[in-house]
Amino acid sequence: MTNSPADNSPAVPDALRPWIDGVEPMGVRDELPNAFTDVPDTATKVVVRFEESGRRETLVIGPRTRATYHVEGDRHVASCVRLRLAPGTLRPLLGAPAVGLVGQVVPLSGLPTAAARRFADALAQVGPDGLVVPPGGMPSSPRTAPSSDPSRMRLLCAAMAALSTRSDRAPAQVKDVARELSVSERQLRNLFTEDVGLSPKHYARIDRVRQVLTRAAEVSWAELAASTGYYDQSHMAADFRTLMGVPPRAFFTGRLPRATPCRTLRQA
Incomplete structure:
Protein backbone atom coordinates (compact mmCIF):
# COMPACT_ATOMS: atom_id res chain seq x y z
CA MET A 1 0.00 0.00 0.00
CA THR A 2 1.37 3.38 -0.96
CA ASN A 3 0.32 6.93 -0.33
CA SER A 4 -1.96 8.31 -3.00
CA PRO A 5 -1.27 11.66 -4.56
CA ALA A 6 -3.38 14.28 -2.89
CA ASP A 7 -3.38 16.87 -5.71
CA ASN A 8 -6.77 15.81 -7.11
CA SER A 9 -8.34 14.68 -3.84
CA PRO A 10 -11.41 16.40 -2.41
CA ALA A 11 -10.86 18.95 0.35
CA VAL A 12 -11.59 18.10 3.97
CA PRO A 13 -15.28 18.90 4.55
CA ASP A 14 -15.75 21.91 6.82
CA ALA A 15 -17.83 19.77 9.18
CA LEU A 16 -14.82 17.53 9.84
CA ARG A 17 -12.03 20.04 10.35
CA PRO A 18 -12.60 20.70 14.09
CA TRP A 19 -12.41 16.98 14.76
CA ILE A 20 -9.50 15.73 12.66
CA ASP A 21 -5.83 15.94 13.67
CA GLY A 22 -4.45 14.25 10.57
CA VAL A 23 -5.46 12.68 7.26
CA GLU A 24 -3.73 9.83 5.47
CA PRO A 25 -5.17 8.93 2.05
CA MET A 26 -3.85 5.63 0.73
CA GLY A 27 -4.32 3.78 -2.53
CA VAL A 28 -3.27 0.39 -3.81
CA ARG A 29 -0.98 0.73 -6.80
CA ASP A 30 0.57 -2.67 -6.69
CA GLU A 31 -0.22 -5.96 -5.02
CA LEU A 32 -0.67 -5.61 -1.29
CA PRO A 33 2.23 -6.86 0.88
CA ASN A 34 2.13 -10.41 2.19
CA ALA A 35 3.13 -9.21 5.66
CA PHE A 36 2.79 -5.98 7.61
CA THR A 37 3.12 -4.63 11.15
CA ASP A 38 0.68 -2.49 13.11
CA VAL A 39 2.77 -0.65 15.70
CA PRO A 40 1.37 0.62 19.02
CA ASP A 41 -0.57 3.85 18.65
CA THR A 42 -2.24 6.18 21.14
CA ALA A 43 -4.73 7.66 18.67
CA THR A 44 -8.20 6.57 17.64
CA LYS A 45 -8.69 6.57 13.86
CA VAL A 46 -11.64 6.39 11.54
CA VAL A 47 -10.89 4.51 8.32
CA VAL A 48 -13.05 4.76 5.21
CA ARG A 49 -12.36 1.78 2.92
CA PHE A 50 -13.34 1.36 -0.71
CA GLU A 51 -13.29 -2.15 -2.16
CA GLU A 52 -12.77 -3.06 -5.80
CA SER A 53 -16.42 -4.13 -5.98
CA GLY A 54 -17.53 -0.59 -5.12
CA ARG A 55 -18.50 -1.52 -1.56
CA ARG A 56 -17.69 1.12 1.03
CA GLU A 57 -17.33 0.76 4.79
CA THR A 58 -16.23 2.94 7.67
CA LEU A 59 -14.34 1.51 10.65
CA VAL A 60 -13.32 2.95 14.01
CA ILE A 61 -9.87 1.75 15.14
CA GLY A 62 -9.07 2.32 18.81
CA PRO A 63 -5.64 2.83 20.39
CA ARG A 64 -3.25 -0.12 20.05
CA THR A 65 -1.22 -1.05 23.15
CA ARG A 66 0.88 -3.78 21.51
CA ALA A 67 2.31 -4.36 18.05
CA THR A 68 0.61 -6.96 15.88
CA TYR A 69 2.12 -8.78 12.92
CA HIS A 70 -0.06 -9.90 10.04
CA VAL A 71 0.04 -11.79 6.76
CA GLU A 72 -2.27 -11.85 3.77
CA GLY A 73 -3.42 -8.27 3.46
CA ASP A 74 -6.98 -7.72 2.31
CA ARG A 75 -6.59 -7.75 -1.46
CA HIS A 76 -10.15 -6.62 -2.11
CA VAL A 77 -9.45 -3.09 -0.84
CA ALA A 78 -8.84 -0.57 -3.64
CA SER A 79 -8.15 2.46 -1.44
CA CYS A 80 -8.78 3.90 1.99
CA VAL A 81 -8.64 7.16 3.91
CA ARG A 82 -7.47 7.25 7.52
CA LEU A 83 -8.66 10.09 9.71
CA ARG A 84 -6.79 10.61 12.97
CA LEU A 85 -9.16 12.03 15.58
CA ALA A 86 -8.03 15.10 17.45
CA PRO A 87 -7.40 14.70 21.20
CA GLY A 88 -10.49 15.10 23.34
CA THR A 89 -12.99 14.77 20.48
CA LEU A 90 -13.81 11.07 20.72
CA ARG A 91 -16.68 11.26 23.21
CA PRO A 92 -18.52 14.26 21.69
CA LEU A 93 -17.90 12.94 18.17
CA LEU A 94 -18.76 9.25 18.52
CA GLY A 95 -20.59 9.18 21.83
CA ALA A 96 -18.34 6.35 23.05
CA PRO A 97 -15.80 6.21 25.90
CA ALA A 98 -12.25 5.89 24.62
CA VAL A 99 -11.37 3.06 27.00
CA GLY A 100 -13.97 0.81 25.38
CA LEU A 101 -12.26 1.12 21.98
CA VAL A 102 -8.72 0.17 23.03
CA GLY A 103 -7.49 -2.65 20.80
CA GLN A 104 -10.81 -2.73 18.94
CA VAL A 105 -11.85 -2.35 15.30
CA VAL A 106 -15.59 -1.73 14.99
CA PRO A 107 -17.88 -0.45 12.21
CA LEU A 108 -18.89 3.17 12.71
CA SER A 109 -22.46 1.98 12.24
CA GLY A 110 -21.96 -0.17 15.35
CA LEU A 111 -21.92 2.95 17.52
CA PRO A 112 -25.66 3.70 17.76
CA THR A 113 -25.47 7.30 18.93
CA ALA A 114 -26.77 10.48 17.32
CA ALA A 115 -23.24 11.90 17.32
CA ALA A 116 -21.87 8.88 15.44
CA ARG A 117 -24.70 9.11 12.90
CA ARG A 118 -23.96 12.79 12.26
CA PHE A 119 -20.29 11.97 11.76
CA ALA A 120 -21.17 9.16 9.36
CA ASP A 121 -23.27 11.63 7.36
CA ALA A 122 -20.31 14.01 7.16
CA LEU A 123 -18.06 11.18 5.99
CA ALA A 124 -20.38 10.61 3.04
CA GLN A 125 -18.40 13.44 1.42
CA VAL A 126 -15.20 11.38 1.52
CA GLY A 127 -14.42 9.89 -1.88
CA PRO A 128 -12.21 6.93 -2.88
CA ASP A 129 -9.43 9.27 -4.05
CA GLY A 130 -8.87 10.39 -0.49
CA LEU A 131 -8.68 13.90 1.00
CA VAL A 132 -6.51 16.89 0.48
CA VAL A 133 -5.16 18.70 3.51
CA PRO A 134 -6.15 22.40 3.36
CA PRO A 135 -3.36 24.82 2.22
CA GLY A 136 -2.81 25.96 5.80
CA GLY A 137 -2.42 22.37 6.96
CA MET A 138 -4.44 20.48 9.51
CA PRO A 139 -4.51 22.08 12.98
CA SER A 140 -1.61 20.93 15.15
CA SER A 141 -3.90 20.96 18.15
CA PRO A 142 -7.66 20.38 18.21
CA ARG A 143 -10.01 23.30 17.86
CA THR A 144 -12.84 23.75 20.26
CA ALA A 145 -15.47 21.30 19.03
CA PRO A 146 -19.22 21.46 19.54
CA SER A 147 -20.48 19.67 22.65
CA SER A 148 -16.97 19.52 24.12
CA ASP A 149 -15.47 21.18 27.17
Whole structure:
Protein backbone atom coordinates (compact mmCIF):
# COMPACT_ATOMS: atom_id res chain seq x y z
CA MET A 1 0.00 0.00 0.00
CA THR A 2 1.37 3.38 -0.96
CA ASN A 3 0.32 6.93 -0.33
CA SER A 4 -1.96 8.31 -3.00
CA PRO A 5 -1.27 11.66 -4.56
CA ALA A 6 -3.38 14.28 -2.89
CA ASP A 7 -3.38 16.87 -5.71
CA ASN A 8 -6.77 15.81 -7.11
CA SER A 9 -8.34 14.68 -3.84
CA PRO A 10 -11.41 16.40 -2.41
CA ALA A 11 -10.86 18.95 0.35
CA VAL A 12 -11.59 18.10 3.97
CA PRO A 13 -15.28 18.90 4.55
CA ASP A 14 -15.75 21.91 6.82
CA ALA A 15 -17.83 19.77 9.18
CA LEU A 16 -14.82 17.53 9.84
CA ARG A 17 -12.03 20.04 10.35
CA PRO A 18 -12.60 20.70 14.09
CA TRP A 19 -12.41 16.98 14.76
CA ILE A 20 -9.50 15.73 12.66
CA ASP A 21 -5.83 15.94 13.67
CA GLY A 22 -4.45 14.25 10.57
CA VAL A 23 -5.46 12.68 7.26
CA GLU A 24 -3.73 9.83 5.47
CA PRO A 25 -5.17 8.93 2.05
CA MET A 26 -3.85 5.63 0.73
CA GLY A 27 -4.32 3.78 -2.53
CA VAL A 28 -3.27 0.39 -3.81
CA ARG A 29 -0.98 0.73 -6.80
CA ASP A 30 0.57 -2.67 -6.69
CA GLU A 31 -0.22 -5.96 -5.02
CA LEU A 32 -0.67 -5.61 -1.29
CA PRO A 33 2.23 -6.86 0.88
CA ASN A 34 2.13 -10.41 2.19
CA ALA A 35 3.13 -9.21 5.66
CA PHE A 36 2.79 -5.98 7.61
CA THR A 37 3.12 -4.63 11.15
CA ASP A 38 0.68 -2.49 13.11
CA VAL A 39 2.77 -0.65 15.70
CA PRO A 40 1.37 0.62 19.02
CA ASP A 41 -0.57 3.85 18.65
CA THR A 42 -2.24 6.18 21.14
CA ALA A 43 -4.73 7.66 18.67
CA THR A 44 -8.20 6.57 17.64
CA LYS A 45 -8.69 6.57 13.86
CA VAL A 46 -11.64 6.39 11.54
CA VAL A 47 -10.89 4.51 8.32
CA VAL A 48 -13.05 4.76 5.21
CA ARG A 49 -12.36 1.78 2.92
CA PHE A 50 -13.34 1.36 -0.71
CA GLU A 51 -13.29 -2.15 -2.16
CA GLU A 52 -12.77 -3.06 -5.80
CA SER A 53 -16.42 -4.13 -5.98
CA GLY A 54 -17.53 -0.59 -5.12
CA ARG A 55 -18.50 -1.52 -1.56
CA ARG A 56 -17.69 1.12 1.03
CA GLU A 57 -17.33 0.76 4.79
CA THR A 58 -16.23 2.94 7.67
CA LEU A 59 -14.34 1.51 10.65
CA VAL A 60 -13.32 2.95 14.01
CA ILE A 61 -9.87 1.75 15.14
CA GLY A 62 -9.07 2.32 18.81
CA PRO A 63 -5.64 2.83 20.39
CA ARG A 64 -3.25 -0.12 20.05
CA THR A 65 -1.22 -1.05 23.15
CA ARG A 66 0.88 -3.78 21.51
CA ALA A 67 2.31 -4.36 18.05
CA THR A 68 0.61 -6.96 15.88
CA TYR A 69 2.12 -8.78 12.92
CA HIS A 70 -0.06 -9.90 10.04
CA VAL A 71 0.04 -11.79 6.76
CA GLU A 72 -2.27 -11.85 3.77
CA GLY A 73 -3.42 -8.27 3.46
CA ASP A 74 -6.98 -7.72 2.31
CA ARG A 75 -6.59 -7.75 -1.46
CA HIS A 76 -10.15 -6.62 -2.11
CA VAL A 77 -9.45 -3.09 -0.84
CA ALA A 78 -8.84 -0.57 -3.64
CA SER A 79 -8.15 2.46 -1.44
CA CYS A 80 -8.78 3.90 1.99
CA VAL A 81 -8.64 7.16 3.91
CA ARG A 82 -7.47 7.25 7.52
CA LEU A 83 -8.66 10.09 9.71
CA ARG A 84 -6.79 10.61 12.97
CA LEU A 85 -9.16 12.03 15.58
CA ALA A 86 -8.03 15.10 17.45
CA PRO A 87 -7.40 14.70 21.20
CA GLY A 88 -10.49 15.10 23.34
CA THR A 89 -12.99 14.77 20.48
CA LEU A 90 -13.81 11.07 20.72
CA ARG A 91 -16.68 11.26 23.21
CA PRO A 92 -18.52 14.26 21.69
CA LEU A 93 -17.90 12.94 18.17
CA LEU A 94 -18.76 9.25 18.52
CA GLY A 95 -20.59 9.18 21.83
CA ALA A 96 -18.34 6.35 23.05
CA PRO A 97 -15.80 6.21 25.90
CA ALA A 98 -12.25 5.89 24.62
CA VAL A 99 -11.37 3.06 27.00
CA GLY A 100 -13.97 0.81 25.38
CA LEU A 101 -12.26 1.12 21.98
CA VAL A 102 -8.72 0.17 23.03
CA GLY A 103 -7.49 -2.65 20.80
CA GLN A 104 -10.81 -2.73 18.94
CA VAL A 105 -11.85 -2.35 15.30
CA VAL A 106 -15.59 -1.73 14.99
CA PRO A 107 -17.88 -0.45 12.21
CA LEU A 108 -18.89 3.17 12.71
CA SER A 109 -22.46 1.98 12.24
CA GLY A 110 -21.96 -0.17 15.35
CA LEU A 111 -21.92 2.95 17.52
CA PRO A 112 -25.66 3.70 17.76
CA THR A 113 -25.47 7.30 18.93
CA ALA A 114 -26.77 10.48 17.32
CA ALA A 115 -23.24 11.90 17.32
CA ALA A 116 -21.87 8.88 15.44
CA ARG A 117 -24.70 9.11 12.90
CA ARG A 118 -23.96 12.79 12.26
CA PHE A 119 -20.29 11.97 11.76
CA ALA A 120 -21.17 9.16 9.36
CA ASP A 121 -23.27 11.63 7.36
CA ALA A 122 -20.31 14.01 7.16
CA LEU A 123 -18.06 11.18 5.99
CA ALA A 124 -20.38 10.61 3.04
CA GLN A 125 -18.40 13.44 1.42
CA VAL A 126 -15.20 11.38 1.52
CA GLY A 127 -14.42 9.89 -1.88
CA PRO A 128 -12.21 6.93 -2.88
CA ASP A 129 -9.43 9.27 -4.05
CA GLY A 130 -8.87 10.39 -0.49
CA LEU A 131 -8.68 13.90 1.00
CA VAL A 132 -6.51 16.89 0.48
CA VAL A 133 -5.16 18.70 3.51
CA PRO A 134 -6.15 22.40 3.36
CA PRO A 135 -3.36 24.82 2.22
CA GLY A 136 -2.81 25.96 5.80
CA GLY A 137 -2.42 22.37 6.96
CA MET A 138 -4.44 20.48 9.51
CA PRO A 139 -4.51 22.08 12.98
CA SER A 140 -1.61 20.93 15.15
CA SER A 141 -3.90 20.96 18.15
CA PRO A 142 -7.66 20.38 18.21
CA ARG A 143 -10.01 23.30 17.86
CA THR A 144 -12.84 23.75 20.26
CA ALA A 145 -15.47 21.30 19.03
CA PRO A 146 -19.22 21.46 19.54
CA SER A 147 -20.48 19.67 22.65
CA SER A 148 -16.97 19.52 24.12
CA ASP A 149 -15.47 21.18 27.17
CA PRO A 150 -12.79 23.66 25.98
CA SER A 151 -10.97 23.74 29.32
CA ARG A 152 -10.90 19.95 29.44
CA MET A 153 -9.49 19.80 25.92
CA ARG A 154 -6.80 22.35 26.74
CA LEU A 155 -5.83 20.38 29.83
CA LEU A 156 -5.66 17.14 27.87
CA CYS A 157 -3.57 18.66 25.07
CA ALA A 158 -1.14 20.20 27.56
CA ALA A 159 -0.74 16.89 29.39
CA MET A 160 -0.25 14.95 26.15
CA ALA A 161 2.41 17.41 25.00
CA ALA A 162 4.29 17.15 28.30
CA LEU A 163 4.16 13.33 28.27
CA SER A 164 5.28 13.05 24.65
CA THR A 165 8.89 12.49 23.62
CA ARG A 166 10.51 15.13 21.41
CA SER A 167 13.87 15.21 19.69
CA ASP A 168 15.07 17.89 22.10
CA ARG A 169 13.64 16.53 25.34
CA ALA A 170 12.48 13.43 27.15
CA PRO A 171 8.89 13.09 28.41
CA ALA A 172 8.03 14.51 31.82
CA GLN A 173 7.06 12.30 34.74
CA VAL A 174 3.33 11.88 35.38
CA LYS A 175 3.55 13.34 38.89
CA ASP A 176 5.39 16.41 37.54
CA VAL A 177 2.80 16.93 34.79
CA ALA A 178 -0.03 16.72 37.33
CA ARG A 179 1.67 19.25 39.58
CA GLU A 180 2.40 21.62 36.69
CA LEU A 181 -1.23 21.49 35.54
CA SER A 182 -2.58 21.84 39.11
CA VAL A 183 -4.50 18.55 39.11
CA SER A 184 -4.08 15.37 41.09
CA GLU A 185 -2.54 12.29 39.53
CA ARG A 186 -5.92 10.60 39.90
CA GLN A 187 -7.65 13.41 37.98
CA LEU A 188 -5.03 13.17 35.25
CA ARG A 189 -5.44 9.40 35.06
CA ASN A 190 -9.23 9.71 34.80
CA LEU A 191 -8.89 12.34 32.07
CA PHE A 192 -6.67 10.07 29.96
CA THR A 193 -8.78 6.98 30.55
CA GLU A 194 -11.96 8.73 29.40
CA ASP A 195 -10.59 10.77 26.49
CA VAL A 196 -7.61 8.71 25.25
CA GLY A 197 -8.38 5.24 26.57
CA LEU A 198 -4.95 4.78 28.17
CA SER A 199 -3.37 5.78 31.45
CA PRO A 200 -0.91 8.71 31.27
CA LYS A 201 1.96 6.30 31.94
CA HIS A 202 0.91 3.93 29.16
CA TYR A 203 0.41 6.87 26.80
CA ALA A 204 3.97 8.06 27.45
CA ARG A 205 5.31 4.53 27.11
CA ILE A 206 3.78 4.03 23.67
CA ASP A 207 4.88 7.46 22.48
CA ARG A 208 8.42 6.73 23.61
CA VAL A 209 8.61 3.40 21.76
CA ARG A 210 7.28 5.10 18.63
CA GLN A 211 10.17 7.55 18.93
CA VAL A 212 12.58 4.63 19.07
CA LEU A 213 11.01 3.22 15.90
CA THR A 214 11.39 6.58 14.16
CA ARG A 215 14.89 7.51 15.27
CA ALA A 216 16.70 4.16 15.54
CA ALA A 217 18.55 4.68 12.25
CA GLU A 218 19.79 8.15 13.25
CA VAL A 219 21.67 7.66 16.54
CA SER A 220 23.34 4.96 18.64
CA TRP A 221 21.27 2.79 21.00
CA ALA A 222 22.83 4.43 24.06
CA GLU A 223 22.14 7.96 22.79
CA LEU A 224 18.61 7.01 21.79
CA ALA A 225 17.90 5.56 25.23
CA ALA A 226 19.17 8.70 26.96
CA SER A 227 17.34 11.17 24.70
CA THR A 228 14.00 9.37 25.03
CA GLY A 229 14.07 9.28 28.82
CA TYR A 230 15.00 5.66 29.58
CA TYR A 231 17.24 4.86 32.51
CA ASP A 232 19.65 3.06 30.20
CA GLN A 233 19.82 0.95 27.06
CA SER A 234 18.63 -2.17 28.89
CA HIS A 235 15.52 -0.33 30.09
CA MET A 236 14.79 0.77 26.51
CA ALA A 237 15.25 -2.76 25.15
CA ALA A 238 12.94 -4.25 27.79
CA ASP A 239 10.21 -1.68 27.18
CA PHE A 240 10.52 -2.09 23.42
CA ARG A 241 10.24 -5.85 23.72
CA THR A 242 7.10 -5.60 25.87
CA LEU A 243 5.29 -3.42 23.34
CA MET A 244 6.77 -4.76 20.08
CA GLY A 245 7.14 -8.44 20.99
CA VAL A 246 10.87 -8.60 20.17
CA PRO A 247 14.00 -6.69 21.26
CA PRO A 248 15.06 -3.68 19.14
CA ARG A 249 17.92 -5.45 17.38
CA ALA A 250 15.68 -8.35 16.38
CA PHE A 251 12.99 -6.01 15.09
CA PHE A 252 15.32 -3.90 12.97
CA THR A 253 17.02 -6.96 11.47
CA GLY A 254 13.71 -8.51 10.47
CA ARG A 255 13.52 -11.24 13.12
CA LEU A 256 9.85 -10.67 13.89
CA PRO A 257 7.20 -12.61 15.80
CA ARG A 258 5.11 -15.08 13.88
CA ALA A 259 2.55 -13.25 11.75
CA THR A 260 -1.14 -14.14 11.89
CA PRO A 261 -3.92 -13.57 9.33
CA CYS A 262 -5.57 -10.18 9.59
CA ARG A 263 -8.96 -11.57 10.57
CA THR A 264 -10.25 -8.29 11.97
CA LEU A 265 -10.23 -6.45 8.67
CA ARG A 266 -11.53 -9.45 6.78
CA GLN A 267 -14.54 -9.64 9.07
CA ALA A 268 -15.16 -5.89 9.10
